Amino acid sequence: MSLLSLNNVSVAYDKNVILKDFNLNVEKGELLSLLGPSGCGKTTTLRLIAGFLQASGGQFIFDGKDYSQVPINKRHFGFVFQNYALFPHLSIFENVAFGLRQRKVDRKEIEKRVKHMLEVVSLSGFEKRFPAELSGGQRQRVAIARALVIKPDLLLFDEPLSNLDANLRVTMRVEIRRIQQELGITTVYVSHDQEECFSISDKVAILNKGVIEQLDQPKTIYKYPKTEFVARFIGFNNFIQCRQREEHETHLTFFTEQEKFEVQKNAGTTSTRALKLAIRPDNIVIEKCRTGSGGTPGHRDNTLTGQVKISTFLGRSYQYEVDTSLGTFQVNREMEMPFSTGDRVILIFPKEKLVLVD
Amino acid sequence: MMNEKDRGLAIFTWLTFIVLLGPLVIIIITSFGADSYLSFPPKSLSLHWYQNIFETEGFISTFKTSIFVSLIGNLIALIIGIPAAYALSRYHFKGKGVLNALFISPLLIPGIVLGFTMLKYVIVTYHMPIYTGLLVGHSIIMLPFVIRVISSSLSNFDFSIEEAALSLGAGKLATFFKVVLPNIRSGLIAAILLAFLESFNNVDISIFITGPGVSTLPIQMLQYVENYFDPTIAAISVLLMILTAALMFFIERLMGFSYFTKK
Ligand SMILES: Nc1ncnc2c1ncn2[C@@H]1O[C@H](COP(=O)(O)OP(=O)(O)OP(=O)(O)O)[C@@H](O)[C@H]1O
Ligand SMILES: [Mg+2]
Numbered sequence: 249m250s251l252l253s254l255n256n257v258s259v260a261y262d263k264n265v266i267l268k269d270f271n272l273n274v275e276k277g278e279l280l281s282l283l284g285p286s287g288c289g290k291t292t293t294l295r296l297i298a299g300f301l302q303a304s305g306g307q308f309i310f311d312g313k314d315y316s317q318v319p320i321n322k323r324h325f326g327f328v329f330q331n332y333a334l335f336p337h338l339s340i341f342e343n344v345a346f347g348l349r350q351r352k353v354d355r356k357e358i359e360k361r362v363k364h365m366l367e368v369v370s371l372s373g374f375e376k377r378f379p380a381e382l383s384g385g386q387r388q389r390v391a392i393a394r395a396l397v398i399k400p401d402l403l404l405f406d407e408p409l410s411n412l413d414a415n416l417r418v419t420m421r422v423e424i425r426r427i428q429q430e431l432g433i434t435t436v437y438v439s440h441d442q443e444e445c446f447s448i449s450d451k452v453a454i455l456n457k458g459v460i461e462q463l464d465q466p467k468t469i470y471k472y473p474k475t476e477f478v479a480r481f482i483g484f485n486n487f488i489q490c491r492q493r494e495e496h497e498t499h500l501t502f503f504t505e506q507e508k509f510e511v512q513k514n515a516g517t518t519s520t521r522a523l524k525l526a527i528r529p530d531n532i533v534i535e536k537c538r539t540g541s542g543g544t545p546g547h548r549d550n551t552l553t554g555q556v557k558i559s560t561f562l563g564r565s566y567q568y569e570v571d572t573s574l575g576t577f578q579v580n581r582e583m584e585m586p587f588s589t590g591d592r593v594i595l596i597f598p599k600e601k602l603v604l605v606d
Numbered sequence: 607m608m609n610e611k612d613r614g615l616a617i618f619t620w621l622t623f624i625v626l627l628g629p630l631v632i633i634i635i636t637s638f639g640a641d642s643y644l645s646f647p648p649k650s651l652s653l654h655w656y657q658n659i660f661e662t663e664g665f666i667s668t669f670k671t672s673i674f675v676s677l678i679g680n681l682i683a684l685i686i687g688i689p690a691a692y693a694l695s696r697y698h699f700k701g702k703g704v705l706n707a708l709f710i711s712p713l714l715i716p717g718i719v720l721g722f723t724m725l726k727y728v729i730v731t732y733h734m735p736i737y738t739g740l741l742v743g744h745s746i747i748m749l750p751f752v753i754r755v756i757s758s759s760l761s762n763f764d765f766s767i768e769e770a771a772l773s774l775g776a777g778k779l780a781t782f783f784k785v786v787l788p789n790i791r792s793g794l795i796a797a798i799l800l801a802f803l804e805s806f807n808n809v810d811i812s813i814f815i816t817g818p819g820v821s822t823l824p825i826q827m828l829q830y831v832e833n834y835f836d837p838t839i840a841a842i843s844v845l846l847m848i849l850t851a852a853l854m855f856f857i858e859r860l861m862g863f864s865y866f867t868k869k
Contacts, residue, residue: 300769320772327773333766337788347774398774 249312251276251434252297252402257306259292266292267458270306274402279428279435280463281445284455285481290438291330293455294404297436298327311401321350325402326395326433330410332387334379340366340390341375347398365397368427385416389423396427403428403435409444417441421448442482446470454478474517475606476524484526484603485578493523499599504574508549509597516603524605529578531601534568537592550599552577556591570595630847637840644837655841662838668826671740675822676805679744683801686745687752688794692786694753695760713750717810720746725814736820743811748801755800759793799857803850 250273259267266289274280282290295301297308299320308316315323335343341362348358366372369389379387388408395403408424409417425448428435439445445452446466453463454477462474473479476487488509490502502509502525509525516526537553554572566586568579570593577595587593632646637655639648659665687709694706712720721743729739763786771781787794812822821829823842831839 298769298773300772320769321775321777323773324775325773327770329766329770331764331766333764333770335767335770335785335789337791346771346776350775350780394770394774 250274250309251311252436253307253309254293254296255307255309257296257303257308259289259296259301259303265458267296267303270458270460272453272460272463274434274436276434277432278450279425279437279448280451280453281437281439281449282453282455283439283442283445283481286440288455289458290440290455291406292458294327294406294436294438297402298325298404299323323402324398324400325404326398326400328391328395328403328405328408330407332379332391334387334390334394336379338378339375340371340377340379340382343379343390344394344397346394351398361397365393368396369393369423384411385420388412388420392424392427396431396433399431400433403433405435405437405439407439408437409439409441417444424448454481456481472514472516472603473526473605476526479516479526479603479605484528484605486527486529486532487605488525488527488574488597490523490525495520500604507552507574509602510549510599511602511604512600515600517606519604519606522604522606525597526603526605527597527601529567529580531598532577532579533596533598534570534579534581534587535594535596536587537594550597550602552595552597554593554595556587556589556593559587559589568593633840633843634847636837637844639837641837643835644840655837656845658836658838659842659845662830664821664826664830665823665842668821668823671820672806672823675737675740675744676802679741679748679805680798680801682741682745683748683752684798687749687797688756691753691756691760695757695763696765709753710750712747717747717808718814721811721814724811729815736815736817739815740812740820740822743815744805744808747808747811748805751801751804752797755797756790756793759790763789796857799853803853 252272252274254270254272257267257270258265259270270293272293282293284290292301296303299315299318303316307314310323335346338346344362344365345358348361353361362375363372366375369392371386371389371393374382374386374390379390382390388411392408405424409420412420421444424437428448437445437449446469449466451463452466452469454461454469456477462469462478464472469478470482473482473484479487488502488504490504490509492503494501494503499513500511502511502523511525516522552572552574554570554577556568557571557576558569560567560569562580565580565582568581568587570577570579572595579595581587636644636646636648638651638653639645640650640652640654641648690705690709694702694709724739724743724746728734728742734742767785767789768781771785772778776784807824808822809824809828812825813828816822816825827839827842
């Protein structure tokens with residue numbers, strides 16, 4: 249059984265419904281990320297788990313017990329706030345010791361555990377300073393230490409790295425993952441940075457308007473998005489709307505008015521009614537149309553002919569917008585032999601790169 | 607070199623000082639006069655009138671009453687005012703604006719009106735003892751100061767800190783005393799001092815409420831000057847000025863006066 253389960257939970261601010269019939273399961277010891285655009289309900293979900301918010305319906309099970317009525321201070325969860333929320337009037341030592349003092353841990357033990365935790369986050373020697381005397385990254389680490397030192401049953405992170413610069417962000421996320429794995433603490437991590445989520449999570453849940461669109465391992469989500477929203481969110485910028493489908497032993501065949509596309513089975517959604525295909529700009533192969541101005545004789549499956557409309561230099565590659573009978577496609581291609589606007593081209597959609605989405 | 611404009615400004619500034627501080631200086635000097643009537647400048651100096659404060663019946667006892675009423679009233683105002691200020695800053699609810707205005711209203715209503723109303727409708731109707739009446743009246747005039755100053759402290763308070771404390775296992779009460787209060791400490795002290803001064807110097811409410819046997823120092827002083835013209839009042843004023851100045855100095859050291867002009 250999962251360590252944490254939200255079953256059909258609803259949350260609303262006044263009449264504004266944010267989460268409706270929301271379901272989420274987190275397994276013991278794993279790091280699960282909630283990823284999604286701004287305003288989709290990530291913070292709301294996290295605050296609900298922490299107890300800062302009350303659900304208007306549904307069930308919250310933690311470790312086999314109903315937690316919906318358990319007060320915040322009895323939950324034993326660590327929360328790392330986006331703005332750190334350190335206690336400005338307390339020294340770094342006292343900030344980290346706060347949770348232990350509430351639990352009446354004895355003095356020597358507090359001393360030992362705080363010292364050790366400050367070592368873990370590489371802040372030894374900062375005990376006597378105050379939060380105002382630390383850099384953003386250091387405050388961040390105090391916030392993490394403060395949440396970790398109580399050995400919480402669950403660790404909740406709300407975009408902990410969003411205020412840091414790019415380099416520190418990478419260092420800190422590796423650090424967070426290391427500590428989390430070392431201590432084996434079940435963690436829910438909120439972010440809207442894809443790379444951050446994919447790099448540290450065991451599982452990622454993609455949220456859209458208070459609904460989890462897909463919950464999978466990062467690799468699976470990256471390769472096989474199940475819905476159009478997820479596909480778009482992670483960079484599948486091209487979609488093909490088909491009209492019919494045929495099922496074969498090893499693959500599926502999709503038909504548009506004139507074209508035919510073959511797709512591997514089990515790539516993306518397993519829904520038997522889905523008719524939409526998605527592909528990344530990097531995965532479309534673009535070639536020069538060899539027959540000059542005429543059409544293509546012997547038209548092949550999984551291809552489209554088109555004309556380059558816009559060509560943009562991206563540095564490492566070129567990006568082309570290609571007009572075809574099925575709309576405009578975005579295609580990336582390495583530098584050599586660039587096409588220019590107006591060129592007639594063939595787009596090839598490799599069977600193993602197409603993904604079926606809802 | 608000073609140009610015309612600067613010189614004009616300098617003169618104006620000095621005039622303002624003289625108008626403001628002149629009377630105070632005169633009071634201080636006359637309080638040391640030896641004559642049994644107020645005269646300026648005094649012909650000879652003495653500490654007699656300071657001695658008279660302690661020998662005249664009423665001053666010391668009313669001073670004690672004043673201190674008692676101001677301190678206990680202050681406590682009452684804090685007990686009501688802190689939770690009120692907290693609720694007004696922390697939560698959004700219907701009628702918040704009205705409540706806010708209500709709590710500030712004693713500042714806007716003339717004290718005489720408030721005092722008279724208290725007398726007519728509260729003291730007389732409920733046969734309230736004078737002490738109780740004084741406490742109620744003074745708590746009411748102190749409340750707006752407490753709420754205003756503490757609200758403005760709380761408006762800079764980051765409530766996620768409170769959530770952090772709760773999530774670290776502190777109960778609601780412990781969170782309030784260990785995390786909220788320490789972070790609004792300076793506002794709290796300012797509120798206490800301001801309210802205290804407001805109450806301690808109050809005449810317009812006290813005058814309706816005090817009666818036979820129980821009076822406050824300002825009322826006692828008022829009655830004294832109706833009968834005597836000697837510099838005792840000047841001497842008391844000097845002592846009170848010293849007390850007030852000491853309090854203000856304390857506030858100033860704590861957070862600077864800019865604190866009150868900012869909001
Ligand atoms: N206190 C509040 N009162 C009313 N509506 C709120 C409140 N807090 C959040 N909302 C609304 O709830 C929705 C979800 O907010 P939430 O903070 O969960 O988003 P988020 O996914 O964390 O976004 P972000 O990435 O910007 O932090 C938003 O539409 C927001 O406007
Ligand atoms: Mg958020």
